[in-house]
Every structure is written in structure tokens, then in C-alpha cells.
Amino acid sequence: MSTTLFYLAIGIGLWLMGLHGLLATRQSIILVLAINIMSSGTFMVMVALATHSDPVDPVLQALVVTGLVVAVSATALALRLAASRRRRTEDDAT
């Protein structure tokens, strides 16, 4: 039980850190990283909740895998948009 609580707390901590990063910075790459930290926090909460029951709940783990796929594709799109934003700023500067 205490290990579950420990990982739950870490998950929620990561989620809050990500949220703070999202609100506090304006740099594209850091923003993308902050979102990823936030999603890692959420997945950690889900994995921690899965170990709560015995045997380990497979549904939550399956959900985490689905969530990871979504997070990867979203990150790819975000990076693409961030890159073109950066190129545009450089064009404006020259």
C-alpha cells in the first residue's frame, strides 16, 4: 500500500511540475517537454493504481499503452509546429 501511495504522490508531483512548466515558460521546446512530463505523471498515477489490486489490473496498463501512443503522435505534431514557428521567427529577424 505504501509503495502505491509513494508512486501516486510522485505521479501527481510530476503532473503538477508539468503544469507549472506549461504556465511559466514561453519557449516552444520547454513547453513540449512540460506537456510530456505532465503525461508521464498521469501515466504513473495510472500504473500505481493498477498495482493497487491483486493481481495487477491489466485494463489500466492497456490504457497507459494507448495513452503513450497518443502522447507520441501529439508530441510529433507539436515539434513540427514548433520548428516552423522557429524558422519563421528567424526569417523575420533577417
Place this chain on the structure above:
Amino acid sequence: MNPALLSLLTPLATAILMLLCRSRAAVWTIAASLLSLVAAIAALYQVTTDGSQLIHLGGWESPLAIRFRVTALSALLLAFTALIHLLVGLYAARSRHSQTRNTDYWPLSCFLHASLASLWLSTDLFNWYVILELLGLTAVALVSLAGTKAHRAAFNYLLLSLAASLCYLLGVALLYGRYGVLDSLLLADMLEADHTTRTALLVITLGLMLKAALWPLHLWLPPAHAGAPTAVSALLSALVVKGPLFVLWMLWSQVAPVELGRQAGPAMAAAGVAALVSAGWSACRTPHIKTLVAYSTVAQLGYALLALGMLLRWGVRELHVALWLFVFAHGLAKASMFLAAGEMQSTLGSKKVSALRGATQTVPVAMFAFAVAGGSLIGLPPSGGFLAKWVLLQPLLLEPSHWPWALGVLLGTLASAAYVFRVIALSFDRAPPPRPDYNPDPVAQWLTLLPALLVWGMALGGETLILWMSGVAY
């Protein structure tokens, strides 16, 4: 095959085929929307005769199954989605000024259609998460079609949408950890008003409010909707923000414990009134046409939130009808208004509201569409917006203790009248001499008028519509 499923699969299959073969994309998309519309009407007919039905995907039984539920409301929403896609698709294919004719707009709009259709049919909390992500990603891709200048707005939209999804997902994880079920129909009987449930509902509600651009989490919407290509703005404002609203409505009115709803209701209704007033004020002040229309979306969502809040507080059944009538009337009116605004903006060659001086002489049909749609947003009879407001005001006026909320509706109406008449008054001025490249497109202007005529037509069958919607189960 079940007609509701057909209505979902047609745009999905078309989108995938279009990734392989690009020729005549516009024709295929319009044909798919039409087929989807017919299937949705068939589903609606089936539901009204046989009652709502459950579809078990892949033949799995509950609790492992993913279930789709076809109710009268979801069938109606399917038809509404297909109709808006059809009308916007016709404009995007025909107008010389739409910047989306030979772009990825067509497969993306089909994906958007398919995601929305599955959202209306779904009943599973995690399924909704995946669909909301799909909806967000497609919408961001559509916004970025406007070129590199829109990438900044698209990037911010994507980040906010992801953050909102993660809020939602955290709440869903908490609910699953507490109850071990994800299906909203099963959850409805189990939820208790304890701490975990409160926290989970709070996080989920914040995520959904951010996604639906409900006040005070609406600041991302105007740049994203105003920066997108015209046809995309119409789809985003008419349909995409209604997706999270639907999930919010399902969650609070069907799943959440009644006493929690009673506590949360007034806060939601107050946020609705604040949206009406503050976004109406911003719409009166902004110098750009499309930003004005985008702010008006935020304001109009305030009516839906007000209706939801009061529904939770007092449990009056008619407020379901008011909420969904608002969604339908706003969707049609806003599609027309965005298309007309975009068409006028590109014909007159300026994004400023001040460029609309004399628009009744230079772009008469588009200006007429703008005015008719604006009339529905204000709630002038005869229009769909008037019907919705009528149904909303009736329970408000019956009880003297509810009168302050009616005052909120009045303020909202005044604000929307102010920003609509701001444009209309300007358009009756004398037109300045036309620019050298002035080249109006009459057919496209008529196409922008179509959705506005439909919202006008909603008033013709008004009584039947209200009675029918009051009769169906929610």
C-alpha cells in the same frame, strides 16, 4: 449494417481512401457527407420508432466491451454534424476565395467528421479521451492549413488541448481507481459523493471546460478560430467546441451524483453569464471581423453553460431541450456567419471590421447571411436562436427566485445585439469606391446563406421540434 455505424464509417473510410488517392477529393467528401447524412436520418427514424439501442463492438459483452449507444439525441447530433459538413464542404469546394480547395482540408475534415460521430455514440470515459485527442489533433492540423502565419496559434491550441486532455485523463484514472469501471452507464449507478469523486469530477470538468472554451478558460479560442481558413473556422466553431460540451453534459446530467450537481450548478451558470457579458464586450471592441465572430462563439457557449448549470441546480427537464436547441441553432448560425465573414473579408481585401462599410452594396448576399445568422444569435424571432431562448426563459420566469438569472440572459442578449448591429449599421453606410481587384463571387455568397436559411427554417417547425425534443429520453 446499423445506420448509425454507417454514418460514422462513411467519412472514416473516405478519409483513409483519400490519403491514398487525391483526385477529386472535394466531390468524394461531399458525397460522403451526404451519405452520412442519409444514414443518420435513417438512424434517427429507427430510434424514434424502436427506442434507443446499444451496439456492442466486436461482439464483446459488458464489462469488457466498448459499447456505442444510439439515442434520439445522438442520432440527431449525427445528422447535424453531417449537415454542417455538407454545407461547409459545398462552400469550400465552390468559393474562389476559400483557401482550402486543393489542400489537405478534405481528408482532415472527413477525419473530423468521423471523430465527432464516434464522440456522440460513445459511452466510455476512456474512449472519450481518445476521441477528444483525435478531435484536438485534427483541429490543430486544420488550423495550420492557413500557412506558417497560423502556426503560432495552432501550436498554442495544441498545447492547451493536450493539457486539457491530461487533466481529463487524470480525473478518469482517479474514477477508475475508485470504482473499477469506465463505462458511463455503469458508473451512473455507482458514483458516491466522496472526496475522490469530487476531485476527479473537478479535474475532468476543468479539462473539458478548457477544451470547450468555456469562460474563463476561453482565451485560446479567438486566435485559433480567427486565424484558421474560413471553412475551418466554420467547422471549429459550429462543431468542435460542442464535442467536449457533450461529454460535460453527459457526465454531469447522467453520471454525477445529484447533490454534487446541485452544488456545482450555480457556479457553472454564473460562468455562463460571465461568458455572455465579457465575450460580448470583447466582440464589440475587437477591430477584426473574424475575431468578432470568434468572440461571439465564446459568448454563445455561455448560454449552453447557463442552461447546464440551471439544469443541475433545479433538474427542470425542459433545460435539456434548451441546451441542445442552443447547440443546433448556434451551429447553423455560426457556420453561416463565419463563411459570410470570410467571404466578405477576402472579397473586400481587408480583415478589419471598418472595411465592411457599405457591404450591403458591395457584397449584399453575404451581408444578408451575416445579418440573418446574427438575428438568430441575438434571439430575434423567427429563428432557431429564438426558440432556444424561449425554452430557456420559460422555467426562469415561472419562479420569482430565478429572475436574477433571466437578467443575465437579458444582458447577454443586449451584448450580442450590440456586436451584430455594430457590423450591420456600418454596412448600410455609403460604400467607398471599389478596389481594383474587386471581384465578387455571387454563388459562393449564396452558399454562405444556406445554413442561415436553415436556422430560420427551424422556427417554422418550432412547436413540433420542441415537443419532440421534450418527449425523447435523455
